[in-house]
Amino acid sequence: MSKYKWTREDWPIACAMIPFAPTLPDGSLVQDAPAEVWADALAQVAEEGFTxxxxxxxxxxxxxxEKSRLDEFKAVVKEAGLTIPAMSTSRKCVIDPETGDQMLAYCHRFLDTAADLGAKEVAFGFFGPFTEAQTxxxxxxxxxxxxxPDDPDTWKLGVDRIxxxxxxxxxxxxxxxxxxxxxxxxxxxxxxxxxxxxxDRDNVGICADIGNLVRLHRPMPKWDVMLAEVAPFMKYWHIKNYIRDEDPATGTYMSAPVPIEFGIINYREAIRMALAEGFASPILLESYGGDGLSVCGKNLQTLRRILPRA
Incomplete structure (x- = not known):
């Protein structure tokens, strides 16, 4: 019997939907599309080996x-042979000075929907919409x-709202x-x-998405130093990887997305570090650029190989 909650065969490893656009070619929202559009996307996810x-x-x-449409979505998920162990928000900052109240209400709805869909963990964040320069x-x-902001009152607001x-x-x-x-x-x-x-809530921890940090074109601690500090607090884990190069002589940095086995973060070792601290949560695979879904499928194979054996 494994000493871990799951093994490499059954560890819940979810595919993120970031490789799929939120709009259709005609400019309409996927949100409003027929269920057949959702089914096509989820069939592609399943074809990459995800459950x-x-x-x-x-x-x-x-x-x-709406409830009727959520029921349609549930049916599409079931038909694709998928389950939803965890769910993530993106750029829904509950301390935004303009939209924070709206985002807080949304996150409460998100929790109820996650529970309805069978998820046991969610990821929230304090990052906001893209700036014009980023687009x-x-x-x-x-x-x-x-x-x-570097502001004690906003920090307290964040603590209170979480x-x-x-x-x-x-x-x-x-x-x-x-x-x-x-x-x-x-x-x-x-x-x-x-x-x-x-x-100070026992059901709140850290999504250790250090891929978000190693990709930055700025000085950054080594990945293992960062992970070691947060490993005792880890819950739902977003995993992706990047190549990273630094030139101290000129102060230049370079990064680009790659499959997890080829990047700067050694996930074989990262998983061992997390497990040593009791990590027992679902994992999410993400990838930006190109055919991100195929990269996620490749990463799924890698994780199934390096997670603990039965």
């Missing part, structure tokens, strides 16, 4: 579907993005993972640990 799905809300806001770059992380969501989440049997993302309160290991410690 789990995260209906990432950058693709479609399932939390905003013009080949890779959005090359331009300056949304930042959380506590509120955590208490709701506990009522419906869900844990929350706060996603690591640059220039937010979860933007460094030290700040992430401090934040979830301030929240």
């Amino acid at each position: 789990e799905l995260d209906p990432t809300d950058s693709w479609m806001r399932v939390a905003d579907l 013009k770059e080949l890779w959005f992380w090359l331009a300056e993005g949304y930042k959380n 506590r509120e969501l955590a208490d709701h989440a506990k009522e419906v049997g869900i844990s929350i993972a706060m996603e690591m993302y640059e220039d937010t309160y979860i933007g460094t290991p030290e700040s992430a640990v401090r934040f979830v410690t301030d929240v």
